[in-house]
Amino acid sequence: MTFVQNPAESSYGSYNRIALFEGASVKYNPAPLMKRIISYSVDMAIIMAVLYVFYIVFFVLIFSGAAIYSKLFYYRGGDFMLFVILGLFLLSFLLIYDGYFIYFEYKKGFTLGKKLFGLRVVALNKPRLTLSQCVLRDLFRIIDCLLIVPGLLSIALTKKHQRLGDLVAGTWVVYSRRKEAEGSFIYVTPEQYHLYFEALRPAVVPEDESQSFLAFSHSEFISKRGRTWTPGEYQEWENFVLHYVPQAKARGLDRNSLFLFFAEYCLQTVNLRKKPPQPEVKL
Amino acid sequence: MTSPIIPGPLTAGEFQLPKLEMAGAVVPGGFWYRFLALVIDSFILGFLNAPFTIFYYAALFGYGYLARRGGEFAGSVLPIFATILLYGASVVIRFFYFAWFYKNKGATPGKMIFRMRVINFENGQNIGYGKTFLREFVGKFCSALILGIGFLMVGFRQDKRGLHDLIANTQVIRRV
Numbered sequence: 001m002t003f004v005q006n007p008a009e010s011s012y013g014s015y016n017r018i019a020l021f022e023g024a025s026v027k028y029n030p031a032p033l034m035k036r037i038i039s040y041s042v043d044m045a046i047i048m049a050v051l052y053v054f055y056i057v058f059f060v061l062i063f064s065g066a067a068i069y070s071k072l073f074y075y076r077g078g079d080f081m082l083f084v085i086l087g088l089f090l091l092s093f094l095l096i097y098d099g100y101f102i103y104f105e106y107k108k109g110f111t112l113g114k115k116l117f118g119l120r121v122v123a124l125n126k127p128r129l130t131l132s133q134c135v136l137r138d139l140f141r142i143i144d145c146l147l148i149v150p151g152l153l154s155i156a157l158t159k160k161h162q163r164l165g166d167l168v169a170g171t172w173v174v175y176s177r178r179k180e181a182e183g184s185f186i187y188v189t190p191e192q193y194h195l196y197f198e199a200l201r202p203a204v205v206p207e208d209e210s211q212s213f214l215a216f217s218h219s220e221f222i223s224k225r226g227r228t229w230t231p232g233e234y235q236e237w238e239n240f241v242l243h244y245v246p247q248a249k250a251r252g253l254d255r256n257s258l259f260l261f262f263a264e265y266c267l268q269t270v271n272l273r274k275k276p277p278q279p280e281v282k283l
Numbered sequence: 284m285t286s287p288i289i290p291g292p293l294t295a296g297e298f299q300l301p302k303l304e305m306a307g308a309v310v311p312g313g314f315w316y317r318f319l320a321l322v323i324d325s326f327i328l329g330f331l332n333a334p335f336t337i338f339y340y341a342a343l344f345g346y347g348y349l350a351r352r353g354g355e356f357a358g359s360v361l362p363i364f365a366t367i368l369l370y371g372a373s374v375v376i377r378f379f380y381f382a383w384f385y386k387n388k389g390a391t392p393g394k395m396i397f398r399m400r401v402i403n404f405e406n407g408q409n410i411g412y413g414k415t416f417l418r419e420f421v422g423k424f425c426s427a428l429i430l431g432i433g434f435l436m437v438g439f440r441q442d443k444r445g446l447h448d449l450i451a452n453t454q455v456i457r458r459v
Contacts, residue, residue, distance in 0.1 A: 042392045045326030116395050183395055188303050218407025222309050257303035
């Protein structure tokens, strides 16, 4: 029983809905460990960058406030001021760190770092994550990501590559290569590309030929400088593309759409040195 | 058993393909976007450097403890060696981080967040290891050498290319 998913409808959510509809379990791929580590460090970098700005403002406020009200704090006794400052620092860190993860995972299912690498948090037996699951995952992040070893062990030992927080919350992190490729599209949107790819099924292009076409499409669509192309040359390029996309003639495509799609195809296959993202057959 | 919500493979002539337009505009990457991307990349590089940094400070503290007790450790080259190791490791990590991401993804994670890419100015393809070395090490060194004017050029030029971009013949583009 194999289904080809409609390329126009391509999200993890639709897989989940299909699974509920069919009463079957969905086959996801567990996220590779290296991608999880890098996506976590991207998240941490974003949080640090936000905190950096936040702390500068904070420092100015605190110390100007301290200069004015220092006597007030002094009469409360001892190191009261120090505790207040440290407490506020810790509180703001926890607020931003936990808030970032909980908000994005509950709202979207992925954080910014996870999105870049095609990762997503999915509940084991539910169509979507609940708030308590997100909070549980986040609380256990202190053990998993600070002490490192228990998290790594649990990822290595469990079948679905779950860390301790995942085990407790009943979630796991899944990976989709197609989702990862979506960030690198320049000429057309991923939806348009998959629609065209399904309909046209272009042939494999040799690397040097596809590089020469990429140079053409770069001058045509992006840099818009340098040489201009004569109508004869446009016709030559169109014949070149039609050689690899024979079905385009039957569809009656206009030249602009054809060039844009074929440029994206060359970019996805040759420039990124990968096979074109295939629709993932599930169930 | 066929599902009512999953159509089968598409066949030719089933429906008219929609006309394609360029997906948004592609513009040169601006100064502040690139600045923020570099900040985020630096933080990530800090994380990747963490094992060496921990080793570095462990070695220094150990040296300090032993040197205070006197003996043969007092004049050792350990701190110099540890410092060279730390800087060497950070340079190597930095190079492979940038080169791998530029070659395989077109952008580092910091740039990816802002939907930017580094491309070869001649033909719009991803840059490889050689151009990465020219851009990230030779080019940025030159940019920094003239009081950072090479970086400020990004903000003032029409095509948003800094000195390091001109040296390596690259351009940063951003999808809007």
